[in-house]
């Protein structure tokens with residue numbers, strides 16, 4: 001019997017390639033992300049699960065000074081955001097209190113004059129009778145937690161509207177901050193990503209509808225909220241670069257070193273990360289099954305904890321990113337070159353698969369590339385291509401360990 005289960009080197013659990021091929025070849029809801037985006041129902045990627053439409057609504061009330069009307073007309077929205085903020089802060093541990101991150105951020109955003117931050121700070125200080133910037137020396141994590149939970153007890157509309165105004169403004173601030181630092185790189189990267197997809201698609205006979213969708217998605221793709229409360233707590237942000245969340249056509253670039261300021265990376269590094277996230281955004285995404293976590297993204301299915309196909313999906317994404325940003329490396333089999341990119345072992349394996357396709361040995365690269373965009377002619381063919389990819393990846397990994405012993 002053929003091997004059905006593989007654990008890629010970037011996977012937390014084995015991938016069942018038969019199930020993966022089955023789900024990918026039955027996906028059908030390809031326009032979902034575009035429709036969500038256009039209707040404003042795309043989440044802005046913050047701790048409260050706020051959508052763009054909700055953010056715009058709060059900002060419209062807030063900017064017009066209509067706080068009372070906001071409280072009266074949108075009680076469900078205020079309750080949702082406060083409740084979700086409350087829930088997202090709950091993951092408490094001694095070292096990394098998210099409550100501390102929230103307080104630190106309110107203080108920081110007050111000095112940056114982020115609208116809504118001052119009102120939230122005053123609200124907190126009226127509870128504690130301690131200036132916010134002194135709070136971190138006065139209170140331990142447990143006290144911060146108890147006080148914040150009290151404030152977010154969501155029983156007063158006036159307090160909930162302060163929280164909502166702050167939440168909406170901080171999301172917009174994070175988005176603008178990324179545009180400020182990296183906005184000039186975004187449009188050129190979109191053009192380059194599109195060009196890479198087109199160039200390869202012309203050699204793999206990708207369905208034209210899929211290619212049309214790539215363009216529709218890339219023009220919409222944008223930065224998200226850059227929310228530290230979703231990401232790691234302040235102390236452990238180092239090392240992460242970008243994040244695309246399935247289905248939202250929004251991504252974040254988080255280059256903070258110590259959480260004080262966005263750390264501006266050199267241009268090449270930023271372009272590489274923008275391209276990587278854009279490739280994810282242009283890949284096929286569809287819903288399947290009944291759960292909210294059940295989405296496909298490129299060659300992977302499911303989300304954290306239950307994700308499958310992560311290695312092969314990141315392999316295609318990182319390899320396409322390399323072709324987009326440094327096409328002269330295309331034929332290299334030197335792993336050191338790939339180490340400049342994320343998922344080096346996987347992208348080298350994908351590069352080798354492409355090389356064999358170009359040399360006429362087999363079709364597997366074309367099968368995976370087309371499937372990445374949702375064009376799947378045969379489930380069996382896809383499963384075979386996945387099997388060949390995973391075997392190749394483990395060979396590359398073995399070589400890597402042998403040469404590094």
Ligand SMILES: [Zn+2]
Pocket residue numbers: 276280314317
């Ligand atoms: Zn990725």
